[in-house]
Amino acid sequence: MTVDAQPVAEKPDPAEYGFTVVPEEQIPAELSALVDRVRSLMDTAAHTEAAPEALSAAADAVAKAEEMLRGDRRPIGTMVRSTYSDGGTEYGTITNGVSGPVNPLAPPIALDKDGEGLRADFTLNGLYEGPPGLVHGGWLAAVLDQALGSAASAAGMPGLTANLDVDYRRPTPLNVPLEVRARVTGTERRKVFVSGEIRHGGEVTAEGTAIMVRLELPE
């Protein structure tokens, strides 16, 4: 007998499988401020045309800052527990490349429940550039992958992406408000079918579908 993927009332707590889980509200405000500062630094470094002496001095200052932080390193695989506005719990890696709250590389994108699924407002700056003035298609795929995977998880069916299809409908500009939406469209055994879109000014610039395969957890 096969059984279609069904939402679970209670998501598996990664702590029960040996993962370290940090409640999002326990991330120190000082760490969040540092991560924001580094994000800004990356954008500045990527675009600066400062003189060589200023560049060298800045590199030294950054090296000193890095030295101050190097000692205590959080292990890879650490997870964060967050709460949707409807009170639902979500887990993800704390350094997730799209939505990890302590990852300076992540835009970041904070998805929340909205009607049929999840949505978020976000902006991608010049760090995510592909064609001139436009967002790199790989980053749009990453944003969709995250939103689609999170939609499955938010519906009580966390899993891994087995397949992701993306259609790029219009160029997506940098530095403008964007919106991503995602929802579950069906299930078949362990497969969870999801779809989603990225919009700018109400127009779809990229859309995608994915198959998430539900995690098989040890009893």
Ligand SMILES: CCCCC/C=C\C/C=C\C/C=C\C/C=C\CCCC(=O)SCCNC(=O)CCNC(=O)[C@H](O)C(C)(C)COP(=O)(O)OP(=O)(O)OC[C@H]1O[C@@H](n2cnc3c(N)ncnc32)[C@H](O)[C@@H]1OP(=O)(O)O
């Ligand atoms: C341990 C406790 C942790 C608890 C954590 C709790 C929550 C956290 C979990 C999720 C996090 C929440 C939010 C979402 C976050 C992130 C979103 C980004 C997601 C990613 O960034 S994720 C990274 C990229 N992702 C991978 O790294 C996957 C590599 N891959 C594999 O690990 C295997 O490949 C796997 C597991 C996918 C399947 O392997 P498997 O052995 O378990 O299952 P199997 O092969 O039997 O497939 C079962 C059914 O899927 C069909 N199927 C398989 N592959 C297909 C394909 N490509 N196209 C079409 N259908 C496909 C089969 O045809 C069969 O279908 P059918 O039932 O009809 O026969």
